[in-house]
Amino acid sequence: MTTTDTLSIREMCDTFDVTPRTLRFYEAKELLFPIREGTRRLFTRRDRARLTLILRGKRFGFSLEDIRQILDMYDRDGSNEAQMQRTYELAKDRLAQMEAQRAELDVAIAELRTEIDASEHLIHGFRRAAE
Amino acid sequence: MTTTDTLSIREMCDTFDVTPRTLRFYEAKELLFPIREGTRRLFTRRDRARLTLILRGKRFGFSLEDIRQILDMYDRDGSNEAQMQRTYELAKDRLAQMEAQRAELDVAIAELRTEIDASEHLIHGFRRAAE
DNA sequence: AGAGAGCTTGACGTTAACGTAAATGTAACG
DNA sequence: CGTTACATTTACGTTAACGTCAAGCTCTCT
Numbered sequence: 001m002t003t004t005d006t007l008s009i010r011e012m013c014d015t016f017d018v019t020p021r022t023l024r025f026y027e028a029k030e031l032l033f034p035i036r037e038g039t040r041r042l043f044t045r046r047d048r049a050r051l052t053l054i055l056r057g058k059r060f061g062f063s064l065e066d067i068r069q070i071l072d073m074y075d076r077d078g079s080n081e082a083q084m085q086r087t088y089e090l091a092k093d094r095l096a097q098m099e100a101q102r103a104e105l106d107v108a109i110a111e112l113r114t115e116i117d118a119s120e121h122l123i124h125g126f127r128r129a130a131e
Numbered sequence: 132m133t134t135t136d137t138l139s140i141r142e143m144c145d146t147f148d149v150t151p152r153t154l155r156f157y158e159a160k161e162l163l164f165p166i167r168e169g170t171r172r173l174f175t176r177r178d179r180a181r182l183t184l185i186l187r188g189k190r191f192g193f194s195l196e197d198i199r200q201i202l203d204m205y206d207r208d209g210s211n212e213a214q215m216q217r218t219y220e221l222a223k224d225r226l227a228q229m230e231a232q233r234a235e236l237d238v239a240i241a242e243l244r245t246e247i248d249a250s251e252h253l254i255h256g257f258r259r260a261a262e
Numbered sequence: 263a264g265a266g267a268g269c270t271t272g273a274c275g276t277t278a279a280c281g282t283a284a285a286t287g288t289a290a291c292g
Numbered sequence: 293c294g295t296t297a298c299a300t301t302t303a304c305g306t307t308a309a310c311g312t313c314a315a316g317c318t319c320t321c322t
Contacts, residue, residue, distance in 0.1 A: 098243065171270080
């Protein structure tokens with residue numbers, strides 16, 4: 001039962017629907033840390049977990065740098081109190097940013113919805129008046 | 132009562148809180164069409180109306196190219212039903228995107244909040260157990 | 263006339279997140 | 293052993309939306 005539990009770059013690409021360039025880029029940016037078998041990369045379970053979080057973060061609209069910091073927060077040395085305090089502050093800042101972003105998004109959505117409603121009237125006319 | 136009804140580039144910047152570079156850039160991209168008094172730009176009422184729409188569009192997350200196309204459509208023939216329909220579709224797509232993004236943002240915020248709560252416990256200990 | 267202030271047109275710089283191409287290596291297959 | 297199929301590093305290219313000089317008009321005030 002010697003399961004390797006690592007994926008080649010191609011297997012990673014197929015699994016996550018990304019290009020090799022992307023994986024190498026993420027490694028260069030220290031978001032992933034595949035081990036090497038000679039010159040080839042082998043992506044561990046940890047890399048896969050991180051990539052999942054990276055892609056989710058991207059869907060949220062975060063930059064890779066934001067994501068890197070958040071990921072670091074997850075695997076920092078949990079025993080150092082000062083470190084944890086820092087991590088905690090970072091997370092709180094991040095949360096504040098996210099909530100601000102959400103608030104702006106809410107406003108934009110409301111505005112756009114108003115525009116669309118107006119547009120709808122202009123296009124289709126006021127049905128009630130015609131019937 | 133000879134009101135000029137045009138603004139200098141500086142007046143525009145002050146009014147809309149943008150830089151001169153931005154206004155010149157928008158002109159180069161054919162989003163604005165200020166008239167010239169010698170070499171200087173004079174922004175008309177129309178330019179102001181367009182800039183208002185441009186800035187709103189940006190808040191909605193449209194690219195300048197998207198915005199240019201939408202403005203052009205209004206220009207060409209504001210009464211053309213087909214073109215209005217197209218604008219309407221564009222706006223609806225954008226709204227859907229924004230709502231999806233907000234939904235994901237909500238999830239991310241909730242997750243991050245959970246992390247922070249856990250972090251808080253680890254840092255400060257469980258007060259209830261200590262008292 | 264000289265000094266600013268403010269405008270103009272280039273034109274190169276910047277950031278993010280990869281794309282893409284070139285040159286090279288290496289492992290397996292027939 | 294030669295070819296095919298991927299892998300690797302290096303490095304320049306790309307897009308968006310401006311920023312940031314540089315160098316030169318042109319008013320106006322003194």
